[in-house]
Amino acid sequence: MNIKSHSLTTIILAFVSLISITALLLSNSNIEEPKKQHTEVPYCAVSPKVPRGVTFADKKIDLVQQDRRERMDREIMAFTYAHINTILQIKRANRLFPIIEPILKECNVPDDFKYLMIIESNGDIYARSSVGACGLWQFMEKTGKEFGLEINAEVDERYNIEKATRAACDYLKKSYEEFGDWITVAASYNTGCSNIRDRIEKQKQSDAMNLTLHPETSRYIFRLLAAKTIFSDPVAYGFQLKQSDLYPHLPAAQKKSINGAVKSWPDYARKYGLTYLQLREANPWIRSTTLTNASKKHYSVLIPDANALRYDPEETKAHNPQWVIK
Numbered sequence: 336m337n338i339k340s341h342s343l344t345t346i347i348l349a350f351v352s353l354i355s356i357t358a359l360l361l362s363n364s365n366i367e368e369p370k371k372q373h374t375e376v377p378y379c380a381v382s383p384k385v386p387r388g389v390t391f392a393d394k395k396i397d398l399v400q401q402d403r404r405e406r407m408d409r410e411i412m413a414f415t416y417a418h419i420n421t422i423l424q425i426k427r428a429n430r431l432f433p434i435i436e437p438i439l440k441e442c443n444v445p446d447d448f449k450y451l452m453i454i455e456s457n458g459d460i461y462a463r464s465s466v467g468a469c470g471l472w473q474f475m476e477k478t479g480k481e482f483g484l485e486i487n488a489e490v491d492e493r494y495n496i497e498k499a500t501r502a503a504c505d506y507l508k509k510s511y512e513e514f515g516d517w518i519t520v521a522a523s524y525n526t527g528c529s530n531i532r533d534r535i536e537k538q539k540q541s542d543a544m545n546l547t548l549h550p551e552t553s554r555y556i557f558r559l560l561a562a563k564t565i566f567s568d569p570v571a572y573g574f575q576l577k578q579s580d581l582y583p584h585l586p587a588a589q590k591k592s593i594n595g596a597v598k599s600w601p602d603y604a605r606k607y608g609l610t611y612l613q614l615r616e617a618n619p620w621i622r623s624t625t626l627t628n629a630s631k632k633h634y635s636v637l638i639p640d641a642n643a644l645r646y647d648p649e650e651t652k653a654h655n656p657q658w659v660i661k
Contacts, residue, residue, distance in 0.1 A: 392445035410561035427458030442504035588640035
């Protein structure tokens with residue numbers, strides 16, 4: 336080995352030794368340094384309170400029983416932490432309940448069934464499920480027609496708030512005639528009367544609260560109870576809405592009667608200073624730009640107040656004072 340090679344080898348070995356010593360020092364430094372503890376909690380999730388009982392349609396329902404309490408617990412948590420849906424439900428209810436409540440009363444259906452509408456559609460007048468159920472009350476086409484709703488390419492009365500609500504009342508009252516219990520009626524709305532009838536016969540229990548049901552229907556009953564619980568005191572479950580956050584009721588300026596054809600709904604809307612979009616928002620049952628109406632059927636068309644459509648949120652009134660904070 337010559338002198339140059341020996342010098343190069345010495346330099347390389349010294350460099351490697353330096354790297355090793357540095358790594359060792361860093362390693363020891365990391366071991367000796369105490370680990371930092373994270374004490375800050377950026378978000379605190381708590382389990383919401385489950386009531387010991389609720390009242391639905393004047394019937395007191397005990398929630399102390401193990402299975403009932405835990406099923407209710409699940410649905411209250413679902414409402415409490417599904418923030419977007421629950422907030423939208425309350426906002427929309429401020430607009431819809433003034434329409435729905437008088438119809439339920441007139442039809443002798445318990446007021447609490449307005450919450451069934453909420454869990455069916457989230458209060459979305461244009462709601463449509465993956466299986467084709469439509470409107471606030473989520474009627475399937477066959478059932479809708481069975482209860483007197485017109486459904487075709489030009490008109491779909493499942494989206495007519497008043498007519499669909501009356502059809503839902505007819506369904507609920509017919510079911511009550513058979514079962515005599517409103518919670519069981521609610522279960523039948525989800526799964527069908529024949530299914531409930533079959534389970535009552537086989538399980539020898541007349542109350543849906545005591546039946547083994549399809550998981551979706553089992554949850555449905557407690558979603559209904561949870562919806563009423565949350566809506567009765569949203570603030571207690573962390574929802575702090577102001578009156579200005581709610582959607583105001585928009586009364587119609589006029590109600591027009593039509594018993595013939597409409598060649599163009601956009602032209603019809605323009606006569607009242609409206610767009611076709613605004614006319615459809617007030618009359619979501621209109622499903623086309625034309626109306627053939629060969630049978631000369633009577634239709635009631637709501638003409639919204641153009642001024643009311645440009646509302647000041649600060650002037651919005653809360654339908655239920657419990658929904659808002661001051």
